[in-house]
Amino acid sequence: MEHILTILIFFPLLAGILGFIVDRDSAKAYGISVAGIEFLLSLWLWFSFDMDNADMQFTEFLPIIKEFGISYNVGVDGISLFIVIMSAMITLIGIISLNEEKIDNIKNMIVSLLFLEMTMIGVFVALDAIMFYIFWELSLVPMLYIIGAWGGPTRVYAAIKFFLYTFAGSLIMLVGLLSIAYLYHLETSVWTFNLLDWYQLDLSVNLQYWLFLALFIGFAFKVPMFPFHTWLPHAHGQAPTIGSVILAAVLLKMGTYGFVRFSLPLFPDASVQMIPMIVVLSIIMIIYTAMVAFAQKDMKQIIAYSSISHMGIIMIGIFAMNSEGLSGAIFQMISHGMVSGALFLLVGIIYERTGTKLMSKFGGLASIMPVYATIFGVMLMASVGLPLTIGFVGEFLVLLGFYKISPMATVIAGTSIIIGAIYMLSLFKKSFFGEVTNESNRGLKDLNAREITALLPLVAIVVWLGIYPKPVLKPIDNSVQKLLIDMKYKARTPEAKKSIISIQRAKEEK
Amino acid sequence: MYEFIAFYIFAISTVILFSITVFSKNVLYSMTSLAAGMVMISGFFFLLGADFLGVVQLIVYVGAVMALYAFAMMFFDTTKDVKEKYNSPRLVFLLGGLMAVVFVIIFSAPIIGENLQVLSPITDGVGNAQAVGKVLFTKYLIPFEVAAIMLLVAMVAGIILAGKKMDKSLTTTVLPLVDKESEDEILKKESR
Amino acid sequence: MENLVYIALFAPFVGSLFAGLFFARSPKNIVVGVVNSALIFISLLASIALAIHVVEHGAIHVTMMDWITVGGLHIPFGFVVDEVSVTMMVVVTMVSTVVHIYSNGYMDHDKSFNRFFSYLSAFVFSMMVLVMSDNFAGLFIGWEGVGVCSWLLIGFWYHKKDVTPDINPAISPSYAANEAFIMNRIADLGMLIGIFLIYWNVGSLQYDIVFEKLPHLGDGILVAIAMALFIGAMGKSAQFPLHTWLTDAMEGPTPVSALIHAATMVTAGVFLVIRANPIYSLDAVSGVSYFIAALGTFVAFFAASMALVNRDLKRIIAYSTLSQLGYMFAAAGLGAYWIALFHLAAHAFFKALLFLGAGNVMHAMNDELDIFKMGGLKKVMRGTYLYMGVASLALAGIPPLAGYFSKDAIIETAFNEGTYILWFALVFTAGLTAFYSFRQVFLTFEGEERYKKFGFHPHEMYRYVLIAMSPLAILAIITGWFKGSFHEFIIRLLPDYEMSHHTHHNAWWLGLLVLAFAVTGIIIAYMKYARKGDKAFKQDKEVESGFLYKLLINQYYIPAFYTEYIVKPYSALSDKFWSIDKAVVDATVDFIAKVIYKTGDRTRVIQNGNLSSYLNWMGVGAVLLILASAVAVVIG
């Protein structure tokens, strides 16, 4: 199993291609088994992962275009490991949750999902900038198809908006990546797109600044940061449930992952310099979108906007420049993936039954669908960051870490725990509490076996990682501390050296 | 001196003949003047010492190409004057004139004029059929063969095109994929 | 001993899971009630055993496992059983046991019987985590845990629909639940900030390490930590201005009010201040401490004043809880931590008893809460009358009941510290307390039998429920007698607080003064509300139209103020932001797209399908290129 990462990337692709010849009736079973095998493989990756090693593991290197140093180069460390596992898991759960009766052309859906899975895992394990970029862009295509083919009434508008928006951003990112390669060439007269080589590159602060901006645009569009967030509500509003789940759970994480993988280690000084801008944008993003979420009438839109708000928390965690905040941010990526994925699934379930997502059409659902309400309640509590759920660990660590950078900003960003509670609880109250306002809802059935199978693992993880996050946090922390040590070592300006805190490891090594 | 006189005679006649070609309403007139112009062009080639090229010009252009045009003309109704609608004659003359002026200025500009001083007199011709043959079959052998194949392909294509019935369109009907207007309406409603 | 700690901690959790997982969807099952009550009782026994152990051998410290380990941050699930936490544990499990047994009777007819026990046990577990944790993060877990359980339990009857505030000031159980949760969240942010401050300045969240290193920190930081933690405490203990949720929380079932909103959860704030006494006793933060005391005194008076006119049985008790919490904070702020803790324990017993008694009345009166519609209930509800009478006497501070010892000590402390304004406010409030609690008791049990007009047929609660309540009644009477030994026990951990010689000298008339105020209050209440016949109580329209009455009955217009100036603007602002999002942010993006689209649309005429015009365009391009090259030649 030396080539586990290659298998992880290309197994869904092969299975997806083979999926075209699978019979329509067995398409879902096929999809589940493929995604299940993929998930087991990703678990195997976790178990054979060396937890004490902070470097890249399972690396594979195969030059493709030697003249330009473009190669097939993959590897995982603590930062990407769990995002890969999460991608595999969310895909599996998404496929399980598909309703064969409601979705026409389920075969195409399964195939697109498998392609999507390939691109997602590809992005997170790529160590070559070109490869990263290729997977990054490829991931748009299946998603475009999923939204455009199975979406709501304005799906084409939403799909095109989603595509063009993120595509425009990533082109600028591509320019940034190419110029880094060029600068590397200038310095060493070697062409390479190997990320690990790039980490050795020492750039002047001014160059860092511009390159940071170029990459920032690509990543920020994807995150999506304020004011580049408006494609997301449209995409979520129109996407089918499964599309929203994967979009929120995994695709958004590509942006934040990009910041961790590229921006921070490549441009430590620029990152430190840009903290004020990022923080202002993130805080606007946290509070503003949370308030917009409160104003929504559509359950799915609330969760869509709340996603943006939570991504803001992740952003400030990434730029906390210390192990607590950064590890917290990465943990929060996983947590947000699980929680928002589950919430979108839940909204999808009620939409499938009633054909509406408007809260005014519901009320008193807790009396009719107690199990549904309970699971929704658990996810809601995780979403507002209740201790002993997965949501708290990340949010707490992020805010804790960020406090070191700016206490005032932390207080403002911390209001997210209040306004988060406001919109989530009002959502819960409007749809689940009170009298049954809509008589036609009385006949609604509680969750069936398929839905429970999809949701229970998420509930289990939400609770498990809330109580015992150590198996996940430890590898993350290891890699994060290595990252911070490298950044501190690389940083040129004294202020950056001061801001980046990498205590633990440095002490131990002495 | 002869060269001087010959050049100007040829030059004036080609300009006139080609102008007739371009501006005449009658196809036959244009074609005839074109053929005549071609002959005049070959005169330049002789003047420049490119004898072989001149001969080829006469044979291929004046002979083959013009014959081809003449045959093709039989398919069309050429007795009538060509009726055309000229959308923006001013633009045409402006552009054409501009281009002519620019060319003249460029080629007669003192900078270029100085740079383009004749290194060797034109009369010291290198071009004769023998020399051309040598170059053509050594240095330009592959382009020559390619040109031959191209001519063959063109011949085949010409025969096929002229002979085969191609009255059916290849494009299929376009499916209306998205009703954009209805989508816009929904969006407008939403934003309200 | 470790096992005992875990038993005390996890027995309620097991109960919660038992009820929640196995009986969530089944109809009412008495087994659930019995098993859960038994488990809480086991927890009580374990707590008592631990208390004995602590008395004899000192504190126990156990670490179960790591929770979060990141960078320099290390948070374990660690539990400490020392003098303070064991006191809280005994109080919590004691009241919980009674409330659990009581609930078997009270929730008898409720179809969500099993769910109720699941929540209630979960609450006890969270509360135990809160008091037993050995670090601030663990405390925060419990802190939020009780918040959620409180949310679940206030909103227990979630199916009730919203009504306007003039019918029910709390609007609906689910509304009240959300209000409580969100208000607590505001305070929790303060608490989180306090935790961050501690972490970045001390490097640990363990109590022992923090308290050891605290004196070395700068004054400013200490004040900030103290303030931030107190903001947290203010939310949980419903101190002004975050107090409105507590009265609305009365929408929950009465056992919940007894357990959560009187005896345990709301005292968590006091507990936090007592727990963090090394911070608050530092000279650097004396200002904050004094502020706590002043705010506590203010709330004591403020809440008592609102209780004077309220007609809602449970709300009156809720206000009195608020008022007593004010007393506790006053004591804690003045440095008398052990007195605060003592009052906390005593108050837990008699206030829970009072609430459970109110629950009996509600049970008898078909959930009617308006005391003006009651009266003369003593005939049918002798036991309940006895309990409520005892509890009210304790609350009013009549010797030899618990309240006398604990409350008197607080008032004495205020005198001792020389803060005479606080002292007088507290004395006066003691009079008010006696008045409103007996106003309520007399209106309910004495006087004319007004309920007959409204067609109620009251009946006494089940006998076993009354018996189950007896431990609380006994404790409400006798707790005060153990003040001395409690003092001896607790000052092993908490700083001692001794009255000065001067105060000692004046103690007798101070006590008498308080007593006089209390007795006067009771007598006025009796004169006004307990008589029959001609002198029977009648509603006085003139008073009710007065400004003061209006002010008090509307809670000083604070809830209205919050609705008008916080809730509504927030909604309006949210709507505004949404329209901005659509009309500005999204529209900008769409505008860019439209510009490109329109440009394409305009230039589409070039592609008109006419070869000739293509040629013309090509010609334009060619000329431009040639011109460009000409220019390039000229320039270059």
Next chain:
Amino acid sequence: MIGISHYLILSGLLFSIGFMGVLRRKNLLMLFFATEVMLNAVNIAFAAIGNYYGDLSGQMFAFFIIAVAASEVAVGLGLLIILYKKYHTLDLDVISTMKG
């Protein structure tokens, strides 16, 4: 004395005439004629420059241009005939199926 400039200017003028024809005419056949004119103009330039540098490459280029022109005429006329069969005219204003 006739120098290279003369030839180039002449070539430019002839090219402009052809160019004007391309712009002006709507009849496909006339367009073909106009292109022939342009090709010939270019041929003169090639021959002249080849002569000027004393290199045969210029002539070779002209030579190949003639070959290309011949093929173009062959194929182009074939297409014209088809078009004429279909539309009974060679006017570009009529034959504009690519209208978008």
